[in-house]
Amino acid sequence: MKDITLNIDGKICKGTEGDTILEVARSNDVYIPTLCFLEGLTPIGSCRMCVVEVENNPKMMTACTTPAQDGMVVSTGTEKLRDYRRQMLELIFAGRNHFCMYCSQSGDCELQDMAIAHGMDRVRYPYLYADFENDATHRDIQIDHNRCILCLRCIRVCAEKVGTHTLDLQKRGWNATIVTDLGRKLGESSTCTTCGACAQVCPTGTITLREFAYRGRRKDCDSVVESVCPLCSVGCRIKAYVRTGSIARVEGTAVNEPDGGQLCQKGRWTLPRSAERERISVPMIREGSHYREATWEEALDLVAKQFRKAHEADSDGVLVSSLCTDEELGLFVSLFKDGLGMERIDTFDGDVLRGFVKGFEPFRKQGVRPFTAAHKILDSDCIVNLSADPDEEAPVIASYIRVGVLRNGASLVNISCSPSPFRDITDVDAVTKTPAENIRLIEGLAGMVEALKATGGDPEKTVQVTAAEVAEKAGLTEEMVVKILGSLMDSKKPVFVLGGCLSRDPATVAASVNLAIACGAFFDDGIGMVPLVVSGNSLGTINTVLADEPWLGKKKLDFMYVYSTGLVPEDEASLSAISGSRFVVVQCPFWAHPLVNLADVLLPAPAWFERSGHYCTIEGERRRLSVVIPPKGEVRGLASVLKDLSKDLGVTPEKPKEAPCGNLFASEKPPAAARMVSLEEVRD
Amino acid sequence: MSKVKVATVWLEACAGCHMSFLDIDERIVELLEKIEIVYSPIVDGKKIPKATVGVIDGALGNDEEAHLAKEMRKQCDIIVAWGDCAVFGGINCMRNFSDRECALKEAYVDSPSTVNPEGVIPREDIPHLLPKAIPVDYEVDVDVYVPGCPPDADTILWVFQELLEGRIPKVPSEKMRYD
Numbered sequence: 001m002k003d004i005t006l007n008i009d010g011k012i013c014k015g016t017e018g019d020t021i022l023e024v025a026r027s028n029d030v031y032i033p034t035l036c037f038l039e040g041l042t043p044i045g046s047c048r049m050c051v052v053e054v055e056n057n058p059k060m061m062t063a064c065t066t067p068a069q070d071g072m073v074v075s076t077g078t079e080k081l082r083d084y085r086r087q088m089l090e091l092i093f094a095g096r097n098h099f100c101m102y103c104s105q106s107g108d109c110e111l112q113d114m115a116i117a118h119g120m121d122r123v124r125y126p127y128l129y130a131d132f133e134n135d136a137t138h139r140d141i142q143i144d145h146n147r148c149i150l151c152l153r154c155i156r157v158c159a160e161k162v163g164t165h166t167l168d169l170q171k172r173g174w175n176a177t178i179v180t181d182l183g184r185k186l187g188e189s190s191t192c193t194t195c196g197a198c199a200q201v202c203p204t205g206t207i208t209l210r211e212f213a214y215r216g217r218r219k220d221c222d223s224v225v226e227s228v229c230p231l232c233s234v235g236c237r238i239k240a241y242v243r244t245g246s247i248a249r250v251e252g253t254a255v256n257e258p259d260g261g262q263l264c265q266k267g268r269w270t271l272p273r274s275a276e277r278e279r280i281s282v283p284m285i286r287e288g289s290h291y292r293e294a295t296w297e298e299a300l301d302l303v304a305k306q307f308r309k310a311h312e313a314d315s316d317g318v319l320v321s322s323l324c325t326d327e328e329l330g331l332f333v334s335l336f337k338d339g340l341g342m343e344r345i346d347t348f349d350g351d352v353l354r355g356f357v358k359g360f361e362p363f364r365k366q367g368v369r370p371f372t373a374a375h376k377i378l379d380s381d382c383i384v385n386l387s388a389d390p391d392e393e394a395p396v397i398a399s400y401i402r403v404g405v406l407r408n409g410a411s412l413v414n415i416s417c418s419p420s421p422f423r424d425i426t427d428v429d430a431v432t433k434t435p436a437e438n439i440r441l442i443e444g445l446a447g448m449v450e451a452l453k454a455t456g457g458d459p460e461k462t463v464q465v466t467a468a469e470v471a472e473k474a475g476l477t478e479e480m481v482v483k484i485l486g487s488l489m490d491s492k493k494p495v496f497v498l499g500g501c502l503s504r505d506p507a508t509v510a511a512s513v514n515l516a517i518a519c520g521a522f523f524d525d526g527i528g529m530v531p532l533v534v535s536g537n538s539l540g541t542i543n544t545v546l547a548d549e550p551w552l553g554k555k556k557l558d559f560m561y562v563y564s565t566g567l568v569p570e571d572e573a574s575l576s577a578i579s580g581s582r583f584v585v586v587q588c589p590f591w592a593h594p595l596v597n598l599a600d601v602l603l604p605a606p607a608w609f610e611r612s613g614h615y616c617t618i619e620g621e622r623r624r625l626s627v628v629i630p631p632k633g634e635v636r637g638l639a640s641v642l643k644d645l646s647k648d649l650g651v652t653p654e655k656p657k658e659a660p661c662g663n664l665f666a667s668e669k670p671p672a673a674a675r676m677v678s679l680e681e682v683r684d
Numbered sequence: 685m686s687k688v689k690v691a692t693v694w695l696e697a698c699a700g701c702h703m704s705f706l707d708i709d710e711r712i713v714e715l716l717e718k719i720e721i722v723y724s725p726i727v728d729g730k731k732i733p734k735a736t737v738g739v740i741d742g743a744l745g746n747d748e749e750a751h752l753a754k755e756m757r758k759q760c761d762i763i764v765a766w767g768d769c770a771v772f773g774g775i776n777c778m779r780n781f782s783d784r785e786c787a788l789k790e791a792y793v794d795s796p797s798t799v800n801p802e803g804v805i806p807r808e809d810i811p812h813l814l815p816k817a818i819p820v821d822y823e824v825d826v827d828v829y830v831p832g833c834p835p836d837a838d839t840i841l842w843v844f845q846e847l848l849e850g851r852i853p854k855v856p857s858e859k860m861r862y863d
Contacts, residue, residue: 093772100862101768101775101833107863116860121829122771122821129780129816146781 137187161260163402235617264395310559325613330656359509388499444470697742
């Protein structure tokens with residue numbers, strides 16, 4: 001890339017060929033006003049606020065879309081430009097209902113800020129007073145078209161980052177409006193995922209989230225804390241706005257992140273709503289059918305007494321949430337595993353994780369990292385969905401897949417026991433009847449791709465297996481197998497998204513990695529696998545609390561300690577195993593039913609917004625969870641509670657060892673060095 | 685030196701702008717050493733006398749308000765539009781998105797707090813609604829625009845001080861607000 005130099009308002013500004021005038025200006029701290037522009041989205045130059053004058057050019061140019069050229073002399077703030085910008089603003093104000101005094105976003109509005117900055121003390125154009133619809137059909141998101149300035153940020157974020165294309169534009173000129181699903185109401189949309197990205201980018205009061213509309217303007221909030229969403233393995237970065245000690249809204253960080261600064265429907269709503277949930281604020285001890293309040297001392301004494309007894313009888317177990325931070329997991333390990341020598345410690349989604357760990361193990365042993373950062377899906381030209389349902393498991397992954405297919409032109413292959421969750425955009429939808437057929441298909445495909453690659457892609461020369469044979473074993477048509485092969489062989493960089501359900505059979509996981517290796521799915525950080533490992537810090541549990549073999553439910557235990565973050569419901573199997581234990585201690589921030597009903601002792605715990613620490617995300621990064629609001633009342637941090645408990649138990653736990661996922665993202669060899677392995681090896 | 689004569693009128697608006705004017709608090713004493721309020725909702729006056737500065741608070745929603753605005757323009761040298769209603773039309777413009785009859789029906793018949801079984805809409809002996817509520821400068825020329833709902837007391841005072849210095853002020857961005 002060639003370096004270029006521009007003169008902007010007399011300042012010498014360096015840039016790179018291909019930059020726009022706006023990019024060069026911003027990187028050199030020259031301010032140019034913008035309204036429709038939003039970093040990370042395709043610039044469209046529709047609002048004309050960023051107009052600049054370029055020497056020897058009679059026209060004004062939009063800085064956000066005009067490529068910068070070497071030697072350009074640019075003026076950004078002449079009287080002519082200021083006047084022109086003000087006229088644009090006045091036209092916008094005259095066009096629709098932009099009367100600030102009855103708008104929920106007044107004071108939190110980019111249009112208002114811009115007009116005030118341009119000294120707009122009146123509107124010189126006649127108002128149109130055109131009446132548009134206020135679409136209030138959706139439970140959470142409202143679109144008041146009367147406030148719309150047609151900047152199209154919402155349409156762009158919906159298409160470019162979320163990939164649902166729910167929003168688009170209809171009609172022309174003054175009558176143009178944002179439209180949902182070719183004319184449906186938003187509440188009736190079949191494509192909207194309720195992620196709220198459109199409202200996050202809306203510069204005016206057009207698209208608002210009911211829940212946050214009157215809870216405080218962003219500017220009026222006391223603090224904005226950057227943290228991480230604990231709900232799924234993607235671990236999106238979030239900004240939590242705090243006002244008078246409560247969370248006023250939660251937003252994604254910035255659109256220039258790979259995830260587009262979006263939050264999914266889970267993060268957007270679960271996080272702020274959880275701050276309103278009823279808390280367990282003091283320790284409680286069960287007495288018959290109800291709980292009575294107790295002091296920490298009394299509660300922990302009772303816990304220690306029961307624990308010690310059960311521990312001596314080797315009848316104790318510990319179950320902790322995989323939404324715990326690395327630091328919290330370290331504390332559990334140092335007390336229960338290292339201190340007490342317990343083996344019965346696990347996380348709720350242990351079975352899913354063990355499957356992935358076992359399936360990945362032979363490849364990890366080879367010194368390669370068997371998975372890649374989730375956003376690499378965006379770099380792939382062929383996305384293979386292996387029994388995943390990303391919109392349920394990790395919705396931002398679903399966005400990556402949709403954007404990969406619709407924007408980047410990747411093909412989408414579904415290999416699963418159920419039809420593709422991306423029905424309308426799937427190129428090949430291979431649905432096998434049974435999991436056994438599914439693994440045979442993956443295994444067969446790996447063999448065929450390997451053979452085809454070895455023979456230079458000539459199917460005639462493929463000797464070992466034929467498509468017909470694979471089809472027969474998988475219960476599919478030969479045509480289907482040939483189609484999948486075609487997609488895989490045409491792809492330079494396929495990526496495989498592994499659903500959590502697959503991991504129950506480690507052989508399927510290993511077979512999938514084999515297929516990825518055969519296809520040459522190599523990314524700079526690892527093999528092109530994206531395992532949907534359930535929750536925020538599932539990866540962090542791997543070297544810590546995750547048990548080697550499942551034990552839960554195998555034996556009726558005398559004592560069970562359960563640590564839950566109360567954010568995701570516990571699975572049936574865990575709940576039934578917990579309820580089968582004689583004495584149950586539940587430490588949880590919220591009255592999370594039905595879990596809390598099973599407890600003999602309830603201990604308060606800090607909620608996600610009261611804790612800090614780190615998560616290992618499938619984005620390939622350790623991300624920091626920060627304290628948004630300090631804990632109140634009797635809520636105590638885990639470290640201090642476990643310290644007291646260990647004292648009562650008479651053990652001195654050592655300091656937690658290395659960071660739990662310290663070596664998880666490491667690899668000795670490049671992914672291309674990976675070899676396929678025999679599935680028998682995994683099955684044993 | 686004689687005091688500068690100021691007239692203020694409250695048209696289609698809430699009392700917010702005049703309240704905001706009173707929010708200049710004790711500084712009003714000093715201001716009143718320099719100006720004389722000759723006509724205003726807060727003084728007694730039946731007719732608009734000649735004045736140097738005429739302040740109009742509120743939009744024009746009926747023919748009486750339009751008439752008063754014209755009277756102000758005739759009697760005053762400098763017209764100041766105070767507040768969002770006078771400058772942009774403000775909240776009164778809510779009725780502009782439907783027609784006049786609709787607004788009358790809503791106000792006199794349909795609103796939940798109204799008891800009017802005969803559905804009578806008064807039309808005689810009261811000012812007639814204009815087809816639309818309009819900003820002041822749709823009807824008369826305005827010299828100074830002070831947007832805000834209401835404008836800050838400090839901004840209102842600043843505008844008077846500038847006028848007393850003989851300047852026609854333009855509210856700068858840092859003193860401007862719309863809500």
